[in-house]
Amino acid sequence: MQILSIYFLIFLAIVAAVNYVLPQKIRPYWLLIANMAFYASYKIAGLLVIIAGIIISYTAGRLIQRSPDNKKTILAGTILALVGSLCYFKYTVLLGATIRNIQELVRGSSDFRLESILIPLGISYFLLQMIGYVVDVYKGEVDANCSIVNYALFVSFFPTVVSGPIERAGNMIPQYENLPGFDEDNIRKGILQIIWGFFLKMIVADRLGVIVSTVNADPAAYKGTVVFIAVLMYALQIYTDFGGYSSIAIGSARVLGIKVMDNFNSPFLSTSVAELWRRWHISLSTWFRDYVYIPLGGNRKGTARKYLNLLITFFVSGLWHGAAWTYAVWGLINGIFQVIGMILMPARNKIVEVLHIDREAFSHRLLKTVFTFLLFSFAVIFFGKDTFAQAVLIIKNMWQFTPWVLTDGSLYTLGLDRPAFNLMLLGLMLMVIADIAKYRGVSIPEVISRQSLWIRWCIYIGALVLITVCGVWGHGYDATSFIYVQF
Known part of the structure; x- marks a missing residue:
């Protein structure tokens, strides 16, 4: 579903209408379903990547807050996993092309090849939000004791998941915890x-x-x-x-x-x-x-x-x-x-x-x-x-x-x-x-x-x-x- 389409506008109108008639406690679940449906409309495989990232980063945040003695190790391991995922999906082809060019420059030829990898849509954006969340928890700027639903909303919010803005957990999660009602303004x-x-x-x-x-x-x-x-x-x-x-x-x-x-x-x-x-x-x-x-x-x-x-x-x-x-x-x-x-x-x-x-x-x-x-x-x-x-x-x-x-x-x-x-x-x-x-x-x-x-x-x-x-x-x-x- 392209954001520049009548289908997106219809989708937004339906999500908003249902959101405002639902009770306060149910709204986060409805928005999360909408987020996942929107992202799945591009590629189901990409949805699995974002769900895995949510589980990893959310769990890391809880562990960092509960285990202060080991928080540096947890932080380093989480960042390595998230950055490694970004590099794998986004830069594998660049790495292969660079190696091939170096071999051709040195030997005059190269038989090195790396297969293209399908890049999950918006991975450069939602992974940065995950990294920012884990670092903010480490620094004590964000409380990790939020619900995984609200955290998942922060990462996968459908208006911003594809191309940002790249938000901060401290700004977004409190809004999901107390979603506002209908406001004409x-x-x-x-x-x-x-x-x-x-x-x-x-x-x-x-x-x-x-x-x-x-x-x-x-x-x-x-x-x-x-x-x-x-x-x-x-x-x-x-x-x-x-x-x-x-x-x-x-x-x-x-x-x-x-x-x-x-x-x-x-x-x-x-x-x-x-x-x-x-x-x-x-x-x-x-x-x-x-x-x-x-x-x-x-x-x-x-x-x-x-x-x-x-x-x-x-x-x-x-x-x-x-x-x-x-x-x-x-x-x-x-x-x-x-x-x-x-x-x-x-x-x-x-x-x-x-x-x-x-x-x-x-x-x-x-x-x-x-x-x-x-x-x-x-x-x-x-x-x-x-x-x-x-x-x-x-x-x-x-x-x-x-x-x-x-x-x-x-x-x-x-x-x-x-x-x-x-x-x-x-x-x-x-x-x-x-x-x-x-x-x-x-x-x-x-x-x-x-x-x-x-x-x-x-x-x-x-x-x-x-x-x-x-x-x-x-x-x-x-x-x-x-x-x-x-x-």
């Missing part, structure tokens, strides 16, 4: 967020994807500004695609009365790469900060060690995204950008002081915002590429300055006709307006919710008509094409 805000997610995905991301795919399909055939624009559009596509998914997931949870953490906070309005990563995929960034960067020593062991810890964290984060070394390089580049920014900070501060630059001036902030977006877009060139040669070819071809493509109609030959292209631009403008409002602390859903009934329904109906006509029946629609679902 929750329903209204949840539906608005779902609509916004569908808009970002189907109106904006899918159209951006058409142009990006056209250029990436034959990168040697395109040069200059067209390639440069496609690189920028790829960064925007990833944001609107995953931001759209996150909005649907968060809104779906809200319909059920569950509050899930926000995953994006206007990242492309950031004035530095470090700030961007505090606003981008927040649930993952904070997870790697708390469970990788800080345990490595964080910034507590000197400057050089801080830089090393940062690079290791981003390298691992990149590899988490996909079983290819191009993902690891993408992560490493983002880490390098941050390290360079820290190293140059004293010099930058001195220049600002000498030239009397107002850091809060609009022009200065705009310059830093644009530069940050360009750095992020450059790193994204490696994201999702099968080989380094593809990324290098794009980098090589993007520097030729051909500004006439902006006016000679070349952009309309990349898979979108003029109306579809203009609709994409309109969608991007609305996204920017929404992000600016959010950056300034203005919640557009709150603003809409305060309007009169007829204005609200005009907005609802207008949005649904736009998404249906220009999304489902528009160019590039593919219900299975969420970028981050593959991770």
Whole structure:
């Protein structure tokens, strides 16, 4: 059951309706059944993996809390088992390809082969939640004396199990222990967020994807500004695609009365790469900060060690995204950008002081915002590429300055006709307006919710008509094409 489908919306409506009419004590069991049914609709074999992980991590948490003398051993063994499972399912093929490439480089040939393994959907997400739970129990931040039903709900919650947000047990389990009743405000805000997610995905991301795919399909055939624009559009596509998914997931949870953490906070309005990563995929960034960067020593062991810890964290984060070394390089580049920014900070501060630059001036902030977006877009060139040669070819071809493509109609030959292209631009403008409002602390859903009934329904109906006509029946629609679902 794809989350971007009418079947998911029907499923969500049925689950919510039944949930609110059931007695409080029965609701967790109903939601757990819904979770398992949703996950089983993809692959039954994957369901067995998530159930096994739930049993292992829940049992480990109880043992850690009951046996403090042995908790280090239990923690280490559990993390080894969970990380080992992730590596087996996700990185076996990468390991085989790497070994084969090394043998071919050394001997000129290789007979080493590893069979492909079916990767359980969402394994990168629910295993991180399990690891976080066990570590939090070890540190005494979470009580392991919760019911296994509520813990299983935390791990398998159907709006987030496929692609996050990656939640924390301390936030979610207490909500499952006291599931709220029907609340019109929750329903209204949840539906608005779902609509916004569908808009970002189907109106904006899918159209951006058409142009990006056209250029990436034959990168040697395109040069200059067209390639440069496609690189920028790829960064925007990833944001609107995953931001759209996150909005649907968060809104779906809200319909059920569950509050899930926000995953994006206007990242492309950031004035530095470090700030961007505090606003981008927040649930993952904070997870790697708390469970990788800080345990490595964080910034507590000197400057050089801080830089090393940062690079290791981003390298691992990149590899988490996909079983290819191009993902690891993408992560490493983002880490390098941050390290360079820290190293140059004293010099930058001195220049600002000498030239009397107002850091809060609009022009200065705009310059830093644009530069940050360009750095992020450059790193994204490696994201999702099968080989380094593809990324290098794009980098090589993007520097030729051909500004006439902006006016000679070349952009309309990349898979979108003029109306579809203009609709994409309109969608991007609305996204920017929404992000600016959010950056300034203005919640557009709150603003809409305060309007009169007829204005609200005009907005609802207008949005649904736009998404249906220009999304489902528009160019590039593919219900299975969420970028981050593959991770």
